[in-house]
Amino acid sequence: MRLFLIIFIFGFWASAQGTPNPYVLFPAGCTPDPNEQHTAANAASDPNCNEADDTAGWTNAAGEGSFTSDATDPAVGGHALKKQTTGGSASYCFYSLSITSGDTFTVTYRIKSTQGSLARSTAWTNVTGETTRTATSTWTEYTENITASATGTAQIRFYASINTSGVNGDNIFVDDLSIIKTN
Numbered sequence: 001m002r003l004f005l006i007i008f009i010f011g012f013w014a015s016a017q018g019t020p021n022p023y024v025l026f027p028a029g030c031t032p033d034p035n036e037q038h039t040a041a042n043a044a045s046d047p048n049c050n051e052a053d054d055t056a057g058w059t060n061a062a063g064e065g066s067f068t069s070d071a072t073d074p075a076v077g078g079h080a081l082k083k084q085t086t087g088g089s090a091s092y093c094f095y096s097l098s099i100t101s102g103d104t105f106t107v108t109y110r111i112k113s114t115q116g117s118l119a120r121s122t123a124w125t126n127v128t129g130e131t132t133r134t135a136t137s138t139w140t141e142y143t144e145n146i147t148a149s150a151t152g153t154a155q156i157r158f159y160a161s162i163n164t165s166g167v168n169g170d171n172i173f174v175d176d177l178s179i180i181k182t183n
């Protein structure tokens with residue numbers, strides 16, 4: 001017991017010298033933001049420190065194509081959300097965000113697409129302020145400062161294909177999504 005105490009104290013001393021404390025069982029790491037609104041545990045909930053092999057909290061619009069947790073090439077953690085279309089229609093997935101008119105949020109996320117040129121982050125409902133972003137073959141991070149224009153639910157949408165020109169296999173990947181309520 002005494003030896004353990006000495007080692008433990010040494011750990012804090014070492015930490016104070018600027019080196020990681022090797023004796024603390026749970027090293028300092030992820031801390032959720034108390035204003036985080038993307039709290040469901042899923043493939044893109046890395047900022048809330050609860051990433052999971054899951055699509056919880058999300059909806060595959062109209063049940064079209066497929067919407068899955070994918071481990072092929074996540075931007076952060078072990079998984080990313082993958083929306084894929086069979087083509088022939090606008091095709092998207094969305095996260096449902098509870099809003100009160102006038103609420104403001106800062107939304108950050110990463111997107112990419114491995115097929116198709118029609119993958120977009122756009123057309124969010126009941127909010128203003130987001131910019132249409134086109135996914136490329138490289139993970140890219142974007143930030144949107146949005147304001148709720150209604151009271152109820154907003155849809156934070158990510159399109160595998162923005163219109164009917166999409167073909168089978170067109171996709172969008174979403175990861176590392178944070179929705180911080182700022183007012």
Ligand SMILES: [Ca+2]
Nearest residue numbers: 043076077079
């Ligand atoms: Ca992830």
